[in-house]
Amino acid sequence: MNLPGLKIGDRFVDLPIIQGGMAVSVSTAELSCAVADEGGIGVIGATGLSIEELKRQLQEARAMTKGILGLNIMVAARSFKEVVYESLRQKVDVIIAGAGFSKDVFGICKEWKTPLITMVSSVKAAKLAERLGAAAVIVEGRDAGGHLGTEAKTEDLLPAICKAVSIPAIAAGGFVDGKAISRVMALGAAGVQMGTRFLLSSECTVHDNFKELLLKSKISDLVRILSPVGLPANAIKTPLVEKLLAGDQSIRPDKCNGCLKHCSGSFCILDALKRARNGDYERGLFFTGSNFPAIKKILSVKEIIGDLMEEARACMNGGEVPVNP
Numbered sequence: 442m443n444l445p446g447l448k449i450g451d452r453f454v455d456l457p458i459i460q461g462g463m464a465v466s467v468s469t470a471e472l473s474c475a476v477a478d479e480g481g482i483g484v485i486g487a488t489g490l491s492i493e494e495l496k497r498q499l500q501e502a503r504a505m506t507k508g509i510l511g512l513n514i515m516v517a518a519r520s521f522k523e524v525v526y527e528s529l530r531q532k533v534d535v536i537i538a539g540a541g542f543s544k545d546v547f548g549i550c551k552e553w554k555t556p557l558i559t560m561v562s563s564v565k566a567a568k569l570a571e572r573l574g575a576a577a578v579i580v581e582g583r584d585a586g587g588h589l590g591t592e593a594k595t596e597d598l599l600p601a602i603c604k605a606v607s608i609p610a611i612a613a614g615g616f617v618d619g620k621a622i623s624r625v626m627a628l629g630a631a632g633v634q635m636g637t638r639f640l641l642s643s644e645c646t647v648h649d650n651f652k653e654l655l656l657k658s659k660i661s662d663l664v665r666i667l668s669p670v671g672l673p674a675n676a677i678k679t680p681l682v683e684k685l686l687a688g689d690q691s692i693r694p695d696k697c698n699g700c701l702k703h704c705s706g707s708f709c710i711l712d713a714l715k716r717a718r719n720g721d722y723e724r725g726l727f728f729t730g731s732n733f734p735a736i737k738k739i740l741s742v743k744e745i746i747g748d749l750m751e752e753a754r755a756c757m758n759g760g761e762v763p764v765n766p
């Protein structure tokens with residue numbers, strides 16, 4: 442049995458895989474095009490990019506692939522609407538709104554006839570998203586990279602959300618192999634969004650220090666922080682994180698460019714994510730999904746997707762997990 446493709450509004454991809462958008466130049470044109478070329482949805486993370494940089498990346502990506510490209514933007518970002526409009530002008534295929542909920546974006550995407558996917562972590566939010574016109578929801582649990590909206594595991598949230606909505610529900614959070622894909626699809630998911638597995642790919646353009654840190658860290662190095670956005674997140678314990686957890690005031694920024702709608706000011710998350718991207722262990726904030734220790738190697742996107750599909754198919758055909766029972 443082959444895996445079904447994924448239909449988001451009027452867009453269709455051969456594989457039920459979305460590469461999670463990762464802020465501050467972690468998922469750039471190179472990574473998203475590689476995923477789109479393999480038949481999944483490649484997603485550029487827009488948060489932390491200037492409008493000029495975003496435009497450049499979207500144009501570059503469009504020229505590089507004929508596949509389906511998405512754009513992820515955090516609702517919590519002050520430039521949220523500006524980014525959405527610029528992405529629509531650049532003819533992105535799908536918009537994905539994470540870290541917060543914006544009612545306005547539904548109307549904007551409808552007007553531009555572009556499918557909108559929202560990140561949810563409850564039945565209530567999923568039903569609201571469907572009612573407002575979302576083409577799909579991404580159900581993200583506590584094991585995900587990036588900002589978290591719940592303490593529940595994705596697999597515990599999925600069945601009730603799949604039952605409550607008739608739009609596709611895509612599972613995210615801690616999934617790194619094909620077994621997980623077959624498991625969540627058996628629970629009713631239409632596909633899987635993966636971030637950390639694609640961060641650890643050759644096409645991801647973050648500094649090698651970021652990738653090496655994830656490869657050598659253990660689960661005991663993972664901590665839960667409270668981001669200045671006001672949401673928890675999984676991160677590797679680095680000197681900056683230790684200071685944050687200890688309530689050290691010296692990490693508070695002395696200048697601010699107001700990138701977030703609301704910011705606690707405990708530290709500058711934009712600078713910290715930029716430093717992580719550039720490989721600065723001392724002063725960087727390294728976001729990761731909690732299942733990073735299961736990833737042993739940096740592989741090309743082609744190899745990652747080949748392995749994922751082969752393993753998912755084997756699980757489904759071997760009867761280890763029932764498919765759409």
Ligand SMILES: Cc1cc2nc3c(=O)[nH]c(=O)nc-3n(C[C@H](O)[C@H](O)[C@H](O)COP(=O)(O)O)c2cc1C
Nearest residue numbers: 461462463464539585586587614615635636637730
């Ligand atoms: C470094 C990093 C940055 C992320 N940035 C964003 C973001 O800007 N917006 C968003 O909606 N999700 C963001 N995420 C979440 C991913 O899109 C994805 O949903 C998540 O990583 C899934 O969990 P996994 O990493 O265990 O696969 C980020 C994740 C990571 C690891």
